[in-house]
Each structure stands twice: as C-alpha cells, then as structure tokens.
Amino acid sequence: MNLPKKQSWRQLHSRFEPGFKRMLLLSVAIHFLVPMLYSGILYFSPAKEKPPVYRVNLVNKPVKKPQAGRPEASVKKKETVVKKAKPKPKPVVKPKPKPAPKPKAKPKPAPIPKPTISKADEQSFDQKMAELRRQKEREDRLAALRENLEKEREKIESPVVDAPVGEVTGKGDEEGIAYASFVKEFITEQWRLSQYQLPSMNLEAEWKLIYNAQGVLIHKKVVSNSGNKAFDDSLLRAILKSQNLGRELDEQTEFEVTFNLREMQN
C-alpha cells in the first residue's frame, strides 16, 4: 500500500484548488515574516561602540623594593656588627622636686598699627571687589542653571511631545497603552469588594475581555477563577458594570485582566 512519494503528493495536490500551493506558501511566508518584523531581527542596528576597558593589574603593583622578601634578593653584604657591651645600669637617683616657677606677668599685646590707604588704592580695591561680586553672581547663576539641568534630566523622559494620556511615563508609541490605562482605571472603579468578605488576601483571577472600537464589551471569558465565591462574584459584577467604557477605542482590542489583592496585603 506504500505509494511512491511523488504519487501521493500528486494525489494531495489534486484535492486542492489550482494555485492553493502558491497561496499556502505565500501565507506561510507572511506569517513567518510578520513575527520577524515584529521582533526586529531584520532591522539594521548600528554597531555599538565598545565601552572603554580599564585594566588594573592588582598583582604586579609597583612597590618600593621589588626584591624585598625574595631569597635571591640578598645581594647586599652583611655588615659585621660589633656587639657593644651593655652599659652598667646607673643607680637611680630620685630627682628633687623643682620649685614651681613663679608665673610671670603676660606682656600686653602691642597695638596693631592701622594701615594707611591712599585714595587711588581705595578705588582699585572697590573695582576689584565689584569684579569679584560679578564673578560670584555669574558662578551662582551657572550653578543654578546646572542644578535645573540636572533636575530636568532626572525627570521621566517622554518620547513624544503629546505623550499618550493616562500613562504617567508617557512611554510607548501606541495609543493602545493609553487605552490600557483607561480600561484599567475604569474597571478598577467598578470593582467593589470588602476585605471583610475575604478569608485571605492571596486571591487571583484572570479574565479575557474584548472591547470593540466603540468601547463596548463584545466578549468576556474567565481564564482562571480564584476559587473564592465572594471574590469571583465581585469580579463578575465589576465586568458587568464595565460593559460600556463610554469612549471609543481605535480598534477592537483584547485585554487580559489579572485581578488580585496585592495592594490590600499588609
């Protein structure tokens, strides 16, 4: 019953419409191409400059006496040391207490002579002081500007001037990010649950929601339940209350919403 490969391929080929093979190949190619484009593999990325490498030789640090401690380093001839006889200890004589010297009267400090300044010197001094003041002001202004610059740098960067509304960071280049924030806020507002309803705060459930471009919920599905009735019922109520977002989305969007009580845990 084993038909040759060519024959079986022909049989398979005969089942489909003419041109199916080409379309299938095209479809496969597109489906491979889209994720590749999405992942950015095909894009040209400029070669990054290598960061500077600092080499620190911690083993061969320069030392004052590189040969010190080595056996072959003993090149110097030992000097013959003549041992000196120890001197006999002198008898200890207690020193007589000296009479305390009488305190002498301190000499009065001589009056400091006042410097004599001419008018010309005074003018040049004022000019120098004014210049110093200006310099100081300039430096202060520069310091303030540098400080402001640092503050600006520390601020969260926004890639676009009109960053999407609702996203604090303004990061992301799609309006969908803003919609996600809006939908999150909207559903959160609808969710009512008391901590006194719950035996535990370690509860989590996941829902899949699809909103059409008009902001109307067209599909809802529980991906996973928490197992706690009060918690799961509260989610159902929240989603029923979120059937209409009251604003349009750019396109039909699917949301995977995870509900938990992380913020309520102590």
Place this chain on the structure above:
Amino acid sequence: MNRGKKLLLLVLALLFSVSSAWAVKIEISAPGEQEIPLALTSFLAMGAAQPKIAAEINAVLEADLGMSGLFSLVDRAAFLSDAETLGLSSVQVDFAQWKLLGAEAVIKGGYRVEGGKLIVEARLFDVISRRMLTGRRYIGKPDEARRIAHTFADQVMLSLTGTKGPFSSRIAYISNRTGKKELYMMEVDGHASVRLTNHREIVLNPDFSPVGKELIFTSYKNGNPDLFRKEVYTGREARLSHRQGLNIGGRYSPDGREIVVTLSKDKNSELYLLGTDGTIHKRLTNHWGIDVDPSWSPKGDKIAFVSDRRGNPHIYIVDVNSLEVKRLTFGGKYNATPAWSPDGERIVFSRLEDKVFDIYTIKPDGTDERRLTFGAGIKEHPRWSPDSRFLVYSLDRDGEKAIYLMRADGTGSRRISAAGGDDSHPAWSGYW
C-alpha cells in the same frame, strides 16, 4: 501525520501565539472601593401596618450590617418609587432605579401579623446581575422582630461572604449592677440583657458550651471559687468542680466533651482536663509557676494559657497529647487572657504596656503580632465571635467598666452594655 498537516498545525500555533501576544495585559491589584453600596429599604406592611415592627427590623439590620464593615448604606432620602413597592421577586424590582443610585445590593421585605404570629419576608437582591441573592420567610412571635432581623443579617453575611454572621448569637458577661457580681446574658447589640445567677457572691469567667445552650462559670457561692454549670433556658445549675483552692477559668473543648480548668488543689495552680461530670481526665501542666487562663485551639489539640514560669506572665501553648509546652509571647510586662480564634488563625490576648492593658493578636506560630486597641482605658478579657470576625472585650475607662465590640482588625469599636454597673468578663456563644 504527513507534512501538510504538520505545516498547517505550525501555522495555526504561530497564529495563536501572535494573537495572544497582541492582547493588552492589565493587572488590577485592589478594588476601587472596599464597601458595597447597600440600599436598605423600610420593611412594608403586608397587612395591617405596625410601624414599630418595621422600625425595629430596620434599626437592627442597619446596626448589624453597619457593624460588619462590608457596606456603605445608600441615603434613604435619595430612594425612588421602587422603595415603596414590596418587590419580593427579582422581576418585581426596578433595578435601574437602584443602579441609578449607585447601589449594588438592595434589601427589601415585608411583614404581617396573622393569628398572633409575626411573618416576615426578607430579600437581598444583586442590582448588577439583577438576581435574588437570598430570600427568607420567618415566622415568630410578634415581639421577636429583633431576633428575626438579627437572623436575616446573619443570612446576608452568609450570602455575601460564605460565612454566617454572628448577630443572632449571645454574649454572657459579669456585672455588679445588683451590688454583687452576677452572670448576665445579652444579645450581640446589647439588647435583652437578662441576669442568669443570683448567687449574691462573686461570679467570674463564664464560657458557653459549643453544643448546648449552657454555660460554665466560677462562683464563690459556697465560699470557695468552685466551677458551676448552668443551663440557660431551664435555669438548672450544678456544681461541677469544688476541689479545695481555685477552680477557675473553665473552658469547654471544641467538641464540648471536656473542660480545661485551673485547679490549685496541690497548692500550686495547674491546668487539668475534666470530664463534663467533673472528674479529672488529665493533668496538663506540672510546673512551680502559676498556670491560668486556658483557651482551646479549634482542633482541640492545643491549649494556650498564661504562665509566669519564666518570670513575667506570658502566653504559652501546651500540646494536649504530648504535654510539650511552647512559649508564644515575649513582649510586654504582663500578658493575660488568651483566646484562640474559632478559625484557628490568631490568638487574642491583653497585654500590660505603659501601665495600661491593651488588646493584641498574634498568630499561633508566634509571628505577626498586632496591637488592636489604643487610647485611654484598660482593655481586658477579649473573646472571639463564632465567625472570628469580631471581638468582645471589657473597657475600664472614666471609672466605669463596660462591654465593647469591635472588628477583628480593631476597627468599629462600640459599646454594647448598658450603663448602670461595672461589666466585665464577656464570653461569646457559638451560633445560637
């Protein structure tokens, strides 16, 4: 599987992975509001109007559900026409009106007195899903409107949390309002207080049986602090343990078959297990230190108690089978009156700190200690509600001792005992 099928499967898998990658992921880590907006409508007459009954039912429901901390009540002044209709089934309720008011749940009901009986119909509706969550018909005596309302409040809690509320249970306590310390019992909101003993001596430390409507307590009726048992409804009383010295701090085991008590028959106070007939089953502690204030774990395998065996009084836990003792608390100068929660999650106790006793809770493994009460006054003798949601305790402030109730997290504290005497040593019954 031939190549064509393999290729098709690969394409489908690729398509699926690409589509799931496009879904926007959102994490919501707390609800927007932690109170459920509840509309509590006035119970309507289904026959001859009796405003007192309707007012009583509404007042009890409002107090109980308010104490639960679950709800924020929708202002009655904003109610629309649906509040004036009976609406005992979901098709009769105009949910759009309640949704407009922001309510997520609505309680509706009616009553009638028929043949000397009070019949109350009560319903809880979910406004969002437009369905009835719970509905009950209660039949009782005309003066039992309060009891019926408490029972429906318990039912509302069961419906919304999965655990029945404790509002129809009872609280026993000791009061000196007759001049002597006697045993009293009241409803959870402090109403319908009745005196149970007339010993004209000091009565202390009540505890409810988990199986029957009876109590044990210590009384100096015969000159010695003996352990007594009393049936609530028949009033029958018996002396359970009258050994020389202390017979105090009796606590029923969770199955009601044994009682742990402190006896000092051997000159030193130790914990013993007694049968319900008063015979000694087992000695639990054997130490020169004072061992008092026992409290069972809900499984009945461990007992928390107070001992000064290491200096200051601290909470210890003894294993009923192995008699192994483990220290639980290390802080404070004086730790007293532990009570194990019915769900087994925490142990509540009072601790002396800065010359004032306050209420604390701790996990049975010694972690996560939390202080629940603050401010002036001595807070003592904490005990759990049967659902572990609430605590009852005594507060000695401004020269007057009273019984207070609060949620298990220390919020919503309110006085429940009436003025006119010093009230202390509360004990919460099981589900009544």
